[in-house]
Amino acid sequence: MTDHLVDAHAPRDLRAFIAALPKAELHVHHVGSASPRIVSELAARHPDSRVPADPEALSDYFTFTDFAHFVEVYLSVVDLIRTPEDVRLLTYEVGRELARQQVRYAELTVTPYSSTRRGIDERAFMDAIEDARKAAEAEFGTVLRWCFDIPGEAGLTAAEETTRLATDDRLRPEGLVSFGLGGPEIGVPRPQFKPYFDRALAAGLHSVPHAGETTGPETVWDALTHLRAERIGHGTSSARDPKLLAHLAEHRIPLEVCPTSNIATRAVRTLDEHPLKEFVRAGVPVTVNSDDPPMFGTDLNNEYAVAARLLDLDERGLAELAKNAVEASFLDEAGKARIKAEIDAYTSSWLAA
Numbered sequence: 001m002t003d004h005l006v007d008a009h010a011p012r013d014l015r016a017f018i019a020a021l022p023k024a025e026l027h028v029h030h031v032g033s034a035s036p037r038i039v040s041e042l043a044a045r046h047p048d049s050r051v052p053a054d055p056e057a058l059s060d061y062f063t064f065t066d067f068a069h070f071v072e073v074y075l076s077v078v079d080l081i082r083t084p085e086d087v088r089l090l091t092y093e094v095g096r097e098l099a100r101q102q103v104r105y106a107e108l109t110v111t112p113y114s115s116t117r118r119g120i121d122e123r124a125f126m127d128a129i130e131d132a133r134k135a136a137e138a139e140f141g142t143v144l145r146w147c148f149d150i151p152g153e154a155g156l157t158a159a160e161e162t163t164r165l166a167t168d169d170r171l172r173p174e175g176l177v178s179f180g181l182g183g184p185e186i187g188v189p190r191p192q193f194k195p196y197f198d199r200a201l202a203a204g205l206h207s208v209p210h211a212g213e214t215t216g217p218e219t220v221w222d223a224l225t226h227l228r229a230e231r232i233g234h235g236t237s238s239a240r241d242p243k244l245l246a247h248l249a250e251h252r253i254p255l256e257v258c259p260t261s262n263i264a265t266r267a268v269r270t271l272d273e274h275p276l277k278e279f280v281r282a283g284v285p286v287t288v289n290s291d292d293p294p295m296f297g298t299d300l301n302n303e304y305a306v307a308a309r310l311l312d313l314d315e316r317g318l319a320e321l322a323k324n325a326v327e328a329s330f331l332d333e334a335g336k337a338r339i340k341a342e343i344d345a346y347t348s349s350w351l352a353a
């Protein structure tokens, strides 16, 4: 948990505006959203784990030397989730935290393979996330949807298993809307996953792979060409290829930008070097997201504050950014219109006050 990353530069009133702004979150990982309280509770329950049970010690534990180290630590947290009740608790608490930040709609990236291969029954896993989704919507008013992602480094066995879980009518959860690909990119070429994405897309899911987070723009091209990506997770290195930027702009392919994540995993050196502004300048649709917020010492509100600074946004600019995420989401048109109207009404009343 890298506290020093928290953006303290945004003026206090802009932070207050962001805190109550209705938002959508499109790139946030299920296990990566476990709060320090939940992580330490689970670590205390499972003392054989090397994850510290003391929330204070988590801050050091969540300081990463590079992307590979991040994935290693991430998997140690995955190892703490051992029962369907752990899955339900985690999911419900993520819903609570999103609601606290006025997130009205979130697409949560879930990696079912990591849980089923650790022995959690697949039916019980689906029931746990669905039960938590319904409870979060009823109790907090936040709508959750799922993106099932293949952990790329785990290979084609993981791809097959994830595709089966996402497309089998007897298992596939009602809240599932999209299909993704996460984990390291180096040594994990995207084209090998084409047959799995083909099956998921044929089953009506949207394609949202990570690409260009830790490798160059050619990976983003691969995600577009072979995986038929409709949005790109991160896409950071797209900034190095003007033709790619033009393609993303022309075809209205949004990037799910997660600025603090890119610093914490050392994919980008400093926030000031982050290419967010170049994406906007090139006309690429951008959304701002939190990725694995407690692990990166951030939350969605903080990512909006970071974006306000990098893009020099005022309240209206921040409202547009929030509407970008709604527009880029897989909500139906009526749902999108409802949240966008809420954003407009909130912004007008804030500016009139």
Ligand SMILES: Nc1ncnc2c1ncn2[C@@H]1O[C@H](CCC(=O)c2cccc(C(=O)O)c2)[C@@H](O)[C@H]1O
Residues within 6 Å of the ligand: 029, 032, 071, 074, 075, 078, 109, 110, 111, 113, 114, 115, 117, 149, 150, 151, 152, 153, 154, 182, 183, 184, 210, 213, 261, 291, 292
């Ligand atoms: N910023 C991120 N960028 C990319 N991915 C991210 C990001 N944040 C979180 N993730 C998650 O990291 C996991 C990686 C897990 C993985 O590769 C793996 C390898 C071998 C075995 C197993 C297993 O479970 O047995 C898992 C993925 O599940 C993905 O959802």
Ligand SMILES: [Zn+2]
Residues within 6 Å of the ligand: 027, 029, 182, 210, 233, 291
């Ligand atoms: Zn991610």
